[in-house]
Amino acid sequence: MRDISRKDEDQGQVIDLTPMLDVVFIMLIFFIVTASFIKSPGIDVQKVRTVTAEKTKPSILVGISESDQIWMDKNLIKDNLVKLQLVRLFADNPKGGMVIQVDGNASIEKIALVADAAREVGITKISVSTLND
Known part of the structure; x- marks a missing residue:
C-alpha cells in the first residue's frame, strides 16, 4: 500500500x-x-610594422601567407582563380576597396599578382595591411 x-x-x-x-x-x-562579426581572409599572418599605417574599413580582404598561399573569404584560392574570385567579390560592393594582409615572409610576386588582378577587375583602392608602432 x-x-x-x-x-x-x-x-x-x-x-x-x-x-x-x-x-x-x-x-x-x-x-x-x-555578437560582433569580423571579416577575415581565413588565415593569421604576421604583419610588417610601419609608422604610417592607416585604419580603413575594407570590403574585400585578401590574405597572403608565409608559404605564398592566397586566401579570400576563408578559402584558399589558386593563382589562376584570383581574378575570378575578385570579380565576384567586387560585384557585391563595386564602391569598396581591397586590403591585402601579407605575411612578412611572403614573396612580392604574390602581392603583385593580387594587385594586378585587382586593377584588371577595376578595384582602384588597394591597400596593404601593416602593423603600426
Missing part, C-alpha cells in the same frame, strides 16, 4: 519548464544580437 500512495504523490508534482525556456531563448537572442 505504501507504494501506491507514493505514486500518487509523484504524479501530483509537475515542473513547468516554460519560464526556463523563455529565459534561454531571451539569452540566445541577446547573444545573437550583440
Whole structure:
C-alpha cells in the first residue's frame, strides 16, 4: 500500500519548464544580437610594422601567407582563380576597396599578382595591411 500512495504523490508534482525556456531563448537572442562579426581572409599572418599605417574599413580582404598561399573569404584560392574570385567579390560592393594582409615572409610576386588582378577587375583602392608602432 505504501507504494501506491507514493505514486500518487509523484504524479501530483509537475515542473513547468516554460519560464526556463523563455529565459534561454531571451539569452540566445541577446547573444545573437550583440555578437560582433569580423571579416577575415581565413588565415593569421604576421604583419610588417610601419609608422604610417592607416585604419580603413575594407570590403574585400585578401590574405597572403608565409608559404605564398592566397586566401579570400576563408578559402584558399589558386593563382589562376584570383581574378575570378575578385570579380565576384567586387560585384557585391563595386564602391569598396581591397586590403591585402601579407605575411612578412611572403614573396612580392604574390602581392603583385593580387594587385594586378585587382586593377584588371577595376578595384582602384588597394591597400596593404601593416602593423603600426
